[in-house]
Amino acid sequence: MLDLEVVPERSLGNEQWEFALGMPFSQAISILQKHCRIIKNVQVLYSEQTPLSHDLILNLTQDGIKLLFDATNQRLKVIEVYDLSKVKLKYCGVHFNSQAIAPTIEQIDQSFGATHPGVYNAAEQLFHLNFRGLSFSFQLDSWNEAPKYEPNFAMGLASLQIPHGAMVKRMHIYTGNNLQETRAPAMPLACFLGNIYAECVDVLRDQAGPLGLKLRLLTAGCGLGVMTDAKVRSLERSIFFGDSCQDVLGALGSPHKVFYKSEDKMKIHSPSPHKQVPSKCNDYFFNYFTLGVDILFDSTTHLVKKFVLHTNYPGHYNFNIYHRCDFKIPLVIKKGKTLISYKSISPQIMHLCLSIQELLGHPMEKPVVLHRSSSANNTNPFGSTFCFGLQRMIFEVRTSCICVALSGIRMYTVCIKL
Numbered sequence: 001m002l003d004l005e006v007v008p009e010r011s012l013g014n015e016q017w018e019f020a021l022g023m024p025f026s027q028a029i030s031i032l033q034k035h036c037r038i039i040k041n042v043q044v045l046y047s048e049q050t051p052l053s054h055d056l057i058l059n060l061t062q063d064g065i066k067l068l069f070d071a072t073n074q075r076l077k078v079i080e081v082y083d084l085s086k087v088k089l090k091y092c093g094v095h096f097n098s099q100a101i102a103p104t105i106e107q108i109d110q111s112f113g114a115t116h117p118g119v120y121n122a123a124e125q126l127f128h129l130n131f132r133g134l135s136f137s138f139q140l141d142s143w144n145e146a147p148k149y150e151p152n153f154a155m156g157l158a159s160l161q162i163p164h165g166a167m168v169k170r171m172h173i174y175t176g177n178n179l180q181e182t183r184a185p186a187m188p189l190a191c192f193l194g195n196i197y198a199e200c201v202d203v204l205r206d207q208a209g210p211l212g213l214k215l216r217l218l219t220a221g222c223g224l225g226v227m228t229d230a231k232v233r234s235l236e237r238s239i240f241f242g243d244s245c246q247d248v249l250g251a252l253g254s255p256h257k258v259f260y261k262s263e264d265k266m267k268i269h270s271p272s273p274h275k276q277v278p279s280k281c282n283d284y285f286f287n288y289f290t291l292g293v294d295i296l297f298d299s300t301t302h303l304v305k306k307f308v309l310h311t312n313y314p315g316h317y318n319f320n321i322y323h324r325c326d327f328k329i330p331l332v333i334k335k336g337k338t339l340i341s342y343k344s345i346s347p348q349i350m351h352l353c354l355s356i357q358e359l360l361g362h363p364m365e366k367p368v369v370l371h372r373s374s375s376a377n378n379t380n381p382f383g384s385t386f387c388f389g390l391q392r393m394i395f396e397v398r399t400s401c402i403c404v405a406l407s408g409i410r411m412y413t414v415c416i417k418l
Contacts, residue, residue: 001099002038002063003088009133009175010188012065012079019067021175022185025074025312026289026320028058028067039063046314052348056314063087072348074312074324075184079173089171103168105129108136126169135179139169189232192220196253198291199234201309201327209392212240213307215252215291239295243304248286248295255286255295292325311347329393 004012011020017031032042045057056074058067064083069076081087089097096111097103108129118129127138174182187197202214215237237251260282281299285308288294296306310322328344368387387394 001086001088003090005093006089006091006134006171006173008131008173010173012081012173019076019079020188020190021076021079021173022187023076023191024187024323025056025058025069025076026323027191028069028076029320032058032060044314048315051314070184073184073326075187077174077182077184078179081171082169084168084171097168103136105138105166105168108168127166130177130179132177133173133175135172135174136168137170137172138166186232187218189220192218192232195219195290197323198293198325201291201293201325203327203329204238204240205330205332207332210241210307212238212243212304213293214238215293217252217291239304239307241304245286245297245302248304252286252288252291256289257287259285259287259294261285261296289321290323292322331390 002014004014005018006012009021011018013019017035019028019031032039039060039062041060041062043057043059043061045059047054052071055071055077056069058069060066064081064086066080066082067076068078068080081089084097084103087097088095088099089103091111094111095101096107101107112131112134115129115131118127120127125139129136129138172179175185176182196217196219199216199218201216204211204214217235217237218232219235220232239248239251261284262282283299283305284297286295286297292310292312294306294308294310295304296308297303298305309325309327310318311327312319312322312324324347326347328346331343331345333343368389387396
């Protein structure tokens with residue numbers, strides 16, 4: 001049985017690890033993988049039809065804990081303990097829930113002190129006792145008589161007379177005073193771990209097509225010193241097609257991984273002279289996992305050839321390898337030969353395929369079907385995806401939900417994966 005410390009508005013954990021509000025989804029997965037012998041039977045729950053409308057959930061069924069991640073930024077928003085019989089809980093080093101201590105209303109009052117009057121939800125028959133960043137729900141359906149309360153007290157908040165021995169049914173940890181209105185906080189300093197993260201990525205372009213990327217980066221101080229003295233710093237960097245390896249390294253630092261391409265499945269769709277030229281050496285990617293960005297370099301010139309921006313949609317082949325890239329891509333809307341305007345799109349836009357066709361006023365060409373399999377991996381449980389060419393970019397589209405991806409057709413290309 002896990003023995004965990006509750007920190008309102010911050011975290012649930014112990015001396016070895018903690019789930020902190022604002023933590024990226026991938027870091028929570030890393031904790032679960034590292035402690036898989038202790039934390040078992042974990043479920044990943046998400047909506048296939050509307051992945052941006054419902055929270056992304058990690059359900060620790062053996063321990064009675066749910067981690068709710070915001071669907072948009074994929075940071076931890078709420079920690080819910082829905083079965084207190086499966087876990088030990090303490091506050092300020094003192095247990096208020098264990099095999100020997102029952103989480104009654106009296107025990108909660110003794111451990112956490114006074115708070116505002118509770119709220120009674122008649123539909124759920126639950127009494128909610130709220131502290132800042134922490135709430136407890138008590139089940140009332142076992143009562144012999146209806147709860148007594150003053151309906152006009154404190155602008156409608158119910159002041160109930162709770163019987164002795166009422167037990168906690170659920171506990172929530174969140175930020176702010178209202179669980180229903182809470183949002184995922186900014187990523188805490190302890191989660192940076194010496195990495196840089198992309199707050200947003202803007203695709204730079206002219207009327208002809210994409211030119212490069214402008215990245216707004218977040219980093220925290222590292223090295224000698226106390227962590228509490230560190231601050232999150234924001235900086236901007238721009239990278240363009242044709243930049244050298246040294247330019248990219250100077251702007252973004254060393255990549256997390258360098259990947260050499262063994263094959264080019266899209267080469268058949270290039271102009272005919274390029275199809276007939278055998279590759280003497282392989283192009284290579286700089287993989288920046290925490291930025292959600294890949295940068296492809298030409299093997300001969302060692303100049304930037306392609307950008308890949310990942311949205312980390314649940315159910316995608318590369319899910320949980322990259323952090324979500326919060327990009328903005330300006331699309332040029334033309335009517336005849338006249339430039340109308342620019343329309344910015346982002347990972348949050350739903351039904352993107354239809355939206356793009358409506359903006360451009362004509363249907364897109366038939367897509368290229370991409371099967372992610374090779375001699376080393378002949379099966380892909382996630383199915384194939386469609387690749388649509390549009391304004392010198394390629395949109396990769398999952399067949400299981402309506403969303404899009406991009407890749408270029410000029411000398412240098414942009415590829416955006418959704």
